[in-house]
Amino acid sequence: MKSFRDRLISLLPEVEKPARYTGGEWNTPEKSGNVKARFCFCFPDLYEIGMSNLGLQILYSEINAHEDYAAERCYAPKADLAEKMRSNGIPLLSLESGTPLKEFDVVGFSLQFELLYTNILYMLDLAGIPFYSRDRGEDFPLIIAGGPCAVNPEPFADFFDCVVVGEGEGVDFALLRLVEEGKSKGWSKRRVLEEAKKIGGVYVPSLHEEGETVVKAVVADFENSVYPVNPLVPNVEAVHERVTLELYRGCASGCRFCQAGYYYRPIRERSAEKCAEYAKQAVESTGYGEISMCSLSTGDYSGLKELMDRLRGFVHDKHVNLALPSLRLSSFSGEMAQESRRSSLTFAPEAGTQRLRDVINKNVTDAEIDNIGKAFEAGYSNVKLYFMLGLPTETDEDIAGIAEICRRLRGLYVATTGKRNLTVSVSCAVFIPKPCTPFQWEAQISMEEMLRKQNYLRGLLRAIKGVTFSWHGAESSVLEAALARGDRSLSAVIVRAYESGARFDSWTEQFDWNAWTRAFADCGADINRFTGAIDPDADLPWDFIDTGVSKKYLKAQRELAYLGVTTKNCREGCNGCGANKLGRCTII
Numbered sequence: 247m248k249s250f251r252d253r254l255i256s257l258l259p260e261v262e263k264p265a266r267y268t269g270g271e272w273n274t275p276e277k278s279g280n281v282k283a284r285f286c287f288c289f290p291d292l293y294e295i296g297m298s299n300l301g302l303q304i305l306y307s308e309i310n311a312h313e314d315y316a317a318e319r320c321y322a323p324k325a326d327l328a329e330k331m332r333s334n335g336i337p338l339l340s341l342e343s344g345t346p347l348k349e350f351d352v353v354g355f356s357l358q359f360e361l362l363y364t365n366i367l368y369m370l371d372l373a374g375i376p377f378y379s380r381d382r383g384e385d386f387p388l389i390i391a392g393g394p395c396a397v398n399p400e401p402f403a404d405f406f407d408c409v410v411v412g413e414g415e416g417v418d419f420a421l422l423r424l425v426e427e428g429k430s431k432g433w434s435k436r437r438v439l440e441e442a443k444k445i446g447g448v449y450v451p452s453l454h455e456e457g458e459t460v461v462k463a464v465v466a467d468f469e470n471s472v473y474p475v476n477p478l479v480p481n482v483e484a485v486h487e488r489v490t491l492e493l494y495r496g497c498a499s500g501c502r503f504c505q506a507g508y509y510y511r512p513i514r515e516r517s518a519e520k521c522a523e524y525a526k527q528a529v530e531s532t533g534y535g536e537i538s539m540c541s542l543s544t545g546d547y548s549g550l551k552e553l554m555d556r557l558r559g560f561v562h563d564k565h566v567n568l569a570l571p572s573l574r575l576s577s578f579s580g581e582m583a584q585e586s587r588r589s590s591l592t593f594a595p596e597a598g599t600q601r602l603r604d605v606i607n608k609n610v611t612d613a614e615i616d617n618i619g620k621a622f623e624a625g626y627s628n629v630k631l632y633f634m635l636g637l638p639t640e641t642d643e644d645i646a647g648i649a650e651i652c653r654r655l656r657g658l659y660v661a662t663t664g665k666r667n668l669t670v671s672v673s674c675a676v677f678i679p680k681p682c683t684p685f686q687w688e689a690q691i692s693m694e695e696m697l698r699k700q701n702y703l704r705g706l707l708r709a710i711k712g713v714t715f716s717w718h719g720a721e722s723s724v725l726e727a728a729l730a731r732g733d734r735s736l737s738a739v740i741v742r743a744y745e746s747g748a749r750f751d752s753w754t755e756q757f758d759w760n761a762w763t764r765a766f767a768d769c770g771a772d773i774n775r776f777t778g779a780i781d782p783d784a785d786l787p788w789d790f791i792d793t794g795v796s797k798k799y800l801k802a803q804r805e806l807a808y809l810g811v812t813t814k815n816c817r818e819g820c821n822g823c824g825a826n827k828l829g830r831c832t833i834i
């Protein structure tokens with residue numbers, strides 16, 4: 247009888263991009279068949295998205311570095327293959343060994359953002375694993391989750407045995423070790439979970455008691471933490487095909503809407519020496535032609551100049567490009583423009599006026615926006631600008647300010663180069679109030695207001711030559727807000743939406759708003775309850791998660807926002823957010 251894997255391979259000629267499903271990527275570690283415990287990382291999106299995720303590559307290499315343990319991977323298959331798998335009775339398999347997910351010791355989902363929640367169910371369904379942890383007996387693996395969404399695990403808590411809150415390095419490994427110990431000692435799943443609950447950062451929804459706190463896991467020694475110097479090289483074109491170099495964790499800027507900036511505090515930098523060494527090793531082991539310096543505000547990294555100096559000769563000799571994604575305007579320099587040989591530069595002013603930028607604590611001044619002129623001098627003729635619509639206190643004047651910035655850049659370009667071929671891409675997301683930010687209590691604007699603001703801006707930008715405009719969907723933005731601030735009642739809604747056909751909700755062409763509105767109605771849940779304003783004194787579903795940053799600090803930041811008062815960058819001195827109780831901020 248043919249193995250599941252052989253049967254799957256025989257189906258691949260009939261589906262789009264078969265190489266998504268074959269495994270065997272360059273740098274795949276060789277593991278013996280005698281490992282003591284096995285972990286399967288599940289990324290609930292397509293292969294080409296998941297393969298670009300640095301976090302997954304870090305955790306994967308950490309486990310595989312140990313000879314007793316093996317980590318494998320599984321990505322969400324596209325519908326064409328999923329249908330064939332169902333009709334041929336083939337369950338979801340890992341890429342490396344073609345093992346059904348059910349046969350692993352631990353299956354861990356990486357939850358990067360809220361619109362992936364139905365894909366958890368999609369993958370469990372294909373794997374033949376019940377959705378709810380309460381329906382899974384001793385024979386099923388430990389099903390766990392981690393990633394940024396763990397900041398509020400309540401909407402999906404009922405699906406998982408454990409949720410890793412904070413940084414997974416060390417924690418995933420500890421869980422796998424625990425499961426191995428449980429196997430050798432014949433522990434029940436409940437006993438394993440009782441032990442798991444004692445590991446820092448592990449939330450066990452089924453054993454959680456009122457009043458208990460889960461303290462976020464933090465990598466204390468970031469300098470020496472795992473970095474995948476031999477990352478897997480994707481078999482099909484991925485969204486990012488480059489070496490991703492993580493310079494530091496956390497962010498010193500304190501933008502009041504930014505969840506990652508608060509969630510990943512304390513701020514820990516890796517030395518330029520180590521970053522340069524890792525970058526070189528990763529280029530050598532992959533053959534990539536680009537190094538992307540990737541952190542929340544790359545330009546703020548204190549070792550940036552030293553790092554560029556250390557890499558200059560290497561990138562020149564190897565013909566490798568240095569990319570600097572999403573720079574802060576205030577830290578951008580002409581030297582950076584010279585070093586980064588990309589066709590376009592990306593900046594995120596987020597708001598069109600100084601007033602609103604002060605509200606959100608985006609410490610960018612109009613004068614600094616003129617800094618982009620340095621890029622024009624260096625030969626750049628494409629600029630990508632990111633903004634947000636619907637921020638607290640926003641007026642039409644702030645929206646008109648976005649068009650004004652584009653006009654100013656055009657004028658600057660003509661004055662600097664004498665040419666008129668500048669292209670500006672304006673991309674506007676919708677503000678989503680996220681847990682663990684000073685704006686976690688804010689209302690999201692209504693869908694009607696989103697559409698009105700988008701139309702207003704579109705009209706203004708149409709009048710400016712060389713400007714293109716793209717925007718986020720109103721319906722998916724409402725859903726993202728509801729899932730971000732949801733409570734346990736939403737797990738039934740997610741299941742209902744999945745049963746009504748919702749999956750791959752982050753893909754515009756797949757997004758099915760009707761499935762979601764029906765699901766909310768069927769479950770008697772009011773979506774507006776999760777997107778409206780929240781009383782700052784009310785209990786929040788995620789109050790039991792301790793991210794280090796105190797609620798008092800978030801409230802104080804919210805008050806400053808309404809006064810239009812900014813808070814200094816942490817690099818100028820600690821602002822007392824509280825995160826350093828979990829580890830040292832290495833920048834102060």
Ligand code: SF4
Pocket residue numbers: 497498511512513816819820821822823824825826831834
């Ligand atoms: S502890 Fe201080 S320096 Fe560290 S992130 Fe918080 S405010 Fe900034």
